[in-house]
Structures are given as structure tokens and as C-alpha cells.
Amino acid sequence: MNKNSPIGIFDSGVGGSSIWQEIHKHLPHEHTIYLADSKNAPYGNKSAEEITELSIKNTEKLLHLGAKLIVVACNTATTNAIVTLRQNYNIPIIGIEPAIKPAALKTVSKSIGILATKGTLSSALFSATTREFTKDISVVEIIGEGLVPLIEAGNLDGPEMISLLKKHTEPMISANVDYVVLGCSHYPYIIPQLKEILPKNVTIIDSGEAVARQTKTVLQSLDLLREEYTPPKLQFFTNAKTDTLKFLLKKYSEKISVENCDF
Incomplete structure (x- = not known):
């Protein structure tokens, strides 16, 4: 982990991009990597074991991509898997709960x-x-x-x-x-x-702003806020079609990249 590493965010699809928007608003200089696990959406109808397995898969992918902090931008994944994630990974992990x-x-x-x-x-x-x-x-x-x-x-x-x-x-x-x-x-x-x-x-x-504030607080407390003021790299990966993500994030279209990726 270093200050210039990205914030990693995952959700069971495109919805957590609403959380990403709040994080980017509060931390506009931070690199971010977002995983949309749309292939397995929705998580809400799956067993706790399945949800935990998917959350581990997503966490491993974000760690492989160099994340310095992970936001579980999914209520279902947070409530079912965040304890396991925090026990198994030595990295700050922030969850989202209903307000x-x-x-x-x-x-x-x-x-x-x-x-x-x-x-x-x-x-x-x-x-x-x-x-x-x-x-x-x-x-x-x-x-x-x-x-x-x-x-x-x-x-x-x-x-x-x-x-x-x-x-x-x-x-x-x-x-x-x-x-x-x-x-x-x-x-x-x-x-x-x-x-x-x-x-x-x-x-x-909704919980978006609270999650963004907590993300900023944790990065500040660990002295991990990015100090470079060159434009941040804002990457989105989905294991399904890219159309909906591009539609939901159209006002950021000139700043972000949205790619298909199997994970």
C-alpha cells in the first residue's frame, strides 16, 4: 500500500457506482478501481456462503490490482461477509449498511x-x-x-x-x-x-455520503491520502455488458474508462 495506490470498490453489479460517485466527490484526486460483478447479480437472493465466496473473489481481484483500501459498496455483501473479509485481509475494508x-x-x-x-x-x-x-x-x-x-x-x-x-x-x-x-x-x-x-x-x-466520509477519515488516519494532483485514473470493470455503467456514469464519460473483464 502507498498513497498513490487506488481505492478499490466492488458491488454485485452497477449499483455501487452510486457509492463511487460520493467517494469521487469527497476525494476527487484519488485513483479508483470499481468492480461490477453483474454476472452474479443480484447477491440478495443468494446464501450467506455464496455471498462470502463472491466477496472474497472480488477482494482478491482488487488486491491483485493494487488497492490500498477496499469499499464493499454492497449492503448484502457487507452484512454477510465483511467480518470474514476483515479477519482474512490486512487492509482497511469499509462496508455499507442501511442508514x-x-x-x-x-x-x-x-x-x-x-x-x-x-x-x-x-x-x-x-x-x-x-x-x-x-x-x-x-x-x-x-x-x-x-x-x-x-x-x-x-x-x-x-x-x-x-x-x-x-x-x-x-x-x-x-x-x-x-x-x-x-x-x-x-x-x-x-x-x-x-x-x-x-x-x-x-x-x-441512503448511505453513500456516510461511506465517502468514512473512506476519507480512514485514509487520513493512515496517512494514505494521495498527494499528487495530476488527474486521477478512474477505472471501471464489469463482467457483463458495459452499457448500463456507461449510461449511469455518462456525466463522467470524459474522465473514466469502462471495460469488460472476466473475474
């Missing part, structure tokens, strides 16, 4: 919604976090069945997406939630659609 705590602290209606994958909602880490912060609060947990494949296909606002979002949010609206926590790094890409469907008083929270 339950801020929603629980700020709710006025004492009712919050959580939209996440089955793998996240059924994990031990998620259960422990929910128990800790929501003792006197009603929590509506919804599995976002079908959302990740649509986002992976770049279908953010078609009729199928809108129909699914209306179905998934109906129990939350009925329960008078005033905060909706997004528990999947793919979901920030459908915040505009969610805002159209949810009542105006509902606040949507």
Missing part, C-alpha cells in the same frame, strides 16, 4: 420504512442494528424484489419499474412512515421515481 440510525433518531411519526434485498434484511448484522436503534419505532421492512435486475438493465423509469415501486411502497405509505431507508446501493438510482410515488413529507436516506 437505520439517522432515520430512527429523526422520525416524528415513529414509523420508518426499509427497502432492501432479502440478503440484507435476513442477515444477523442487519437484525442487530435494527434491534439497537428501533426499540420504540415501527419498522416496515420491504424486500425490493425485481428492482436490481431492472436497474442492471438500465430500466429506471419504465412501466414495470413504476409498478414495482408502487407495490413495494404501498405498505410503507399505509404505515405512515416519514423516512424510507434504502438498503441497497442500486436503489439511489431510483430516488427520483420514489419521490414521485411517496408522500411529500417522506425523507429518503
Whole structure:
């Protein structure tokens, strides 16, 4: 590890690029390498053992590419595999968890919604976090069945997406939630659609900014912030088609490279 090494980021597909955007905003001079494991998406329907194996595979690839720090930009991988990763690799590893705590602290209606994958909602880490912060609060947990494949296909606002979002949010609206926590790094890409469907008083929270702040804090504490101010190398690798990543990151098209790579 040295200061000029890249930050490594992986997700079960393209969704974690929403986390990458926050990291790049907070750390604009850092080299980054992003792995989109779209071939195996979604992780949310897999067993804990499968999720851990995939997370190890991705971590090994990023280490091979020289990462100085790894961000697990996937809620399901974090909640199921981050303990194993931290036990087995001597490198800073940052995870992403649903932002339950801020929603629980700020709710006025004492009712919050959580939209996440089955793998996240059924994990031990998620259960422990929910128990800790929501003792006197009603929590509506919804599995976002079908959302990740649509986002992976770049279908953010078609009729199928809108129909699914209306179905998934109906129990939350009925329960008078005033905060909706997004528990999947793919979901920030459908915040505009969610805002159209949810009542105006509902606040949507995702974890991207918190992860970016933590990444910066850890690099500062280890004296690993990049000091060179030449343009950073911003690399994206996917083991599926590159189209959706290019679409989601089109405003960065002149700064990034997006390549197909088998991993």
C-alpha cells in the first residue's frame, strides 16, 4: 500500500457506482478501481456462503490490482461477509449498511420504512442494528424484489419499474412512515421515481455520503491520502455488458474508462 495506490470498490453489479460517485466527490484526486460483478447479480437472493465466496473473489481481484483500501459498496455483501473479509485481509475494508440510525433518531411519526434485498434484511448484522436503534419505532421492512435486475438493465423509469415501486411502497405509505431507508446501493438510482410515488413529507436516506466520509477519515488516519494532483485514473470493470455503467456514469464519460473483464 502507498498513497498513490487506488481505492478499490466492488458491488454485485452497477449499483455501487452510486457509492463511487460520493467517494469521487469527497476525494476527487484519488485513483479508483470499481468492480461490477453483474454476472452474479443480484447477491440478495443468494446464501450467506455464496455471498462470502463472491466477496472474497472480488477482494482478491482488487488486491491483485493494487488497492490500498477496499469499499464493499454492497449492503448484502457487507452484512454477510465483511467480518470474514476483515479477519482474512490486512487492509482497511469499509462496508455499507442501511442508514437505520439517522432515520430512527429523526422520525416524528415513529414509523420508518426499509427497502432492501432479502440478503440484507435476513442477515444477523442487519437484525442487530435494527434491534439497537428501533426499540420504540415501527419498522416496515420491504424486500425490493425485481428492482436490481431492472436497474442492471438500465430500466429506471419504465412501466414495470413504476409498478414495482408502487407495490413495494404501498405498505410503507399505509404505515405512515416519514423516512424510507434504502438498503441497497442500486436503489439511489431510483430516488427520483420514489419521490414521485411517496408522500411529500417522506425523507429518503441512503448511505453513500456516510461511506465517502468514512473512506476519507480512514485514509487520513493512515496517512494514505494521495498527494499528487495530476488527474486521477478512474477505472471501471464489469463482467457483463458495459452499457448500463456507461449510461449511469455518462456525466463522467470524459474522465473514466469502462471495460469488460472476466473475474
